[in-house]
Amino acid sequence: MIPRYQIILFSVLVAASLIMGGLLWQLRERAHQRLVAGEDSAPTKAPAVAPNEQATLLVADDDDNSLRSQIHSLPLPADPGARARAVLGKLLDLYAAPDSAHAVPGGANSVAQVFLLPVPGTPDSQQPDALLAVVNLSSAFVASHPSGIETETLTVLSICGTLHANLPHVTQVRFLVDGKSRPTLADHADLTRTYLTADAETANQ
Amino acid sequence: MGGIAQVRQAFALLAFCTLFANTALSHAQAAPPAPTARFVVVLDAAHGGDDLGAHLSSGQQEKAVTLALSIRLRSVLSARGIQVVTTRESDQSIDRNARAETANRANAQACLSLHVTESGSGVHLFASSLAPTPAIHFAAWKTAQSAWVTRSLALAGALNSALGQAGTTVTLGRTPLPAIESMTCPAVAVEIAPQRSADHKITAEPDDPAYQAQIATALGAALLEWKSEAHQP
Numbered sequence: 521m522i523p524r525y526q527i528i529l530f531s532v533l534v535a536a537s538l539i540m541g542g543l544l545w546q547l548r549e550r551a552h553q554r555l556v557a558g559e560d561s562a563p564t565k566a567p568a569v570a571p572n573e574q575a576t577l578l579v580a581d582d583d584d585n586s587l588r589s590q591i592h593s594l595p596l597p598a599d600p601g602a603r604a605r606a607v608l609g610k611l612l613d614l615y616a617a618p619d620s621a622h623a624v625p626g627g628a629n630s631v632a633q634v635f636l637l638p639v640p641g642t643p644d645s646q647q648p649d650a651l652l653a654v655v656n657l658s659s660a661f662v663a664s665h666p667s668g669i670e671t672e673t674l675t676v677l678s679i680c681g682t683l684h685a686n687l688p689h690v691t692q693v694r695f696l697v698d699g700k701s702r703p704t705l706a707d708h709a710d711l712t713r714t715y716l717t718a719d720a721e722t723a724n725q
Numbered sequence: 726m727g728g729i730a731q732v733r734q735a736f737a738l739l740a741f742c743t744l745f746a747n748t749a750l751s752h753a754q755a756a757p758p759a760p761t762a763r764f765v766v767v768l769d770a771a772h773g774g775d776d777l778g779a780h781l782s783s784g785q786q787e788k789a790v791t792l793a794l795s796i797r798l799r800s801v802l803s804a805r806g807i808q809v810v811t812t813r814e815s816d817q818s819i820d821r822n823a824r825a826e827t828a829n830r831a832n833a834q835a836c837l838s839l840h841v842t843e844s845g846s847g848v849h850l851f852a853s854s855l856a857p858t859p860a861i862h863f864a865a866w867k868t869a870q871s872a873w874v875t876r877s878l879a880l881a882g883a884l885n886s887a888l889g890q891a892g893t894t895v896t897l898g899r900t901p902l903p904a905i906e907s908m909t910c911p912a913v914a915v916e917i918a919p920q921r922s923a924d925h926k927i928t929a930e931p932d933d934p935a936y937q938a939q940i941a942t943a944l945g946a947a948l949l950e951w952k953s954e955a956h957q958p
Binding site for chain 2: 582583584585622623666667668669670671673706707708709710713715719
């Protein structure tokens with residue numbers, strides 16, 4: 521004869537085992553559903569695309585050694601550094617086009633970064649929020665740039681002028697190549713100095 | 726006795742002063758006319774040695790073409806009685822400071838930095854983009870050209886006029902060019918690009934001897950005109 525307390529204990533243990541088995545089954549199903557959902561590679565949210573805006577580009581022309589102002593519509597991010605890189609990318613895309621009047625291979629990927637920093641030195645009372653743009657070019661762009669005083673000067677001035685046209689607080693521009701200082705662009709234009717964006721405005725007039 | 730000695734000393738001093746004044750006057754009256762100021766042109770063939778410069782489509786390197794142009798232009802100027810100083814006579818590497826030192830020692834009335842390129846067309850003339858400043862005795866090395874910028878622009882205008890008359894397309898510009906910014910003379914960078922037709926086809930490369938001769942002749946005429954202007958009272 522099995523004692524009564526043992527029958528009750530056995531029954532409780534069987535019931536607990538059944539409940540735990542059910543819970544485990546439910547947890548496994550949930551985990552499986554989560555796993556299946558994680559493996560789904562389809563985009564669940566559209567990427568944020570910056571709205572198209574008008575940008576002013578100072579486009580160089582080798583034929584008459586001039587910079588011409590052109591308006592282009594392109595996606596411009598809100599972040600000023602990314603915005604500067606976007607407009608310079610568009611400018612260099614124009615130069616890489618087959619029918620360019622200032623042919624320079626490379627395109628938009630030639631600008632690695634644009635850093636916007638406060639102008640060093642004494643604060644200018646005329647423009648206390650003036651910015652220095654440091655343009656980091658790729659070495660591939662510099663290596664493929666045509667050599668010559670005119671063509672190199674036009675590239676530098678068009679970059680300076682385009683930055684100032686779209687970010688008016690940028691008053692000075694410096695250049696790096698793959699993050700390092702370099703003496704010249706392609707043996708002529710000096711890349712060690714700080715360029716004033718006013719120089720590009722003078723050239724454009 | 727002491728009084729007589731003082732009178733004698735006074736007379737001797739008076740006589741010495743009179744003699745000195747007469748001698749100075751006679752020297753001033755008989756001074757030879759000032760010698761004609763010499764006119765020197767510095768030709769700086771850009772690049773050289775390890776510094777190859779641009780690669781032309783003809784396969785030539787900029788350093789070789791600028792040297793050939795320098796030699797050709799030197800002949801044209803020498804034939805016209807203009808004294809020429811060159812920064813290099815062979816394929817050698819010369820530091821930009823050494824080039825400026827050569828130009829500054831020559832005390833030249835015109836300094837031309839010669840370049841060639843494959844982009845653009847005709848001849849590109851560049852003066853320094855430094856702001857003009859008054860001449861001072863001790864100028865900063867890197868911006869020494871600033872006291873000469875006004876004369877450099879005038880020289881660029883004279884070269885532009887002569888090249889234009891010779892039928893060459895000319896573009897004028899100003900640029901921060903280290904090669905000329907330490908020079909204390911009217912300095913212009915002359916960059917020769919291919920000659921192109923109306924439909925942008927190349928009709929003469931920068932290393933074409935006939936094209937170079939045409940440009941050298943026009944530059945020679947311009948410098949002769951510049952010399953005559955420099956010698957005007």
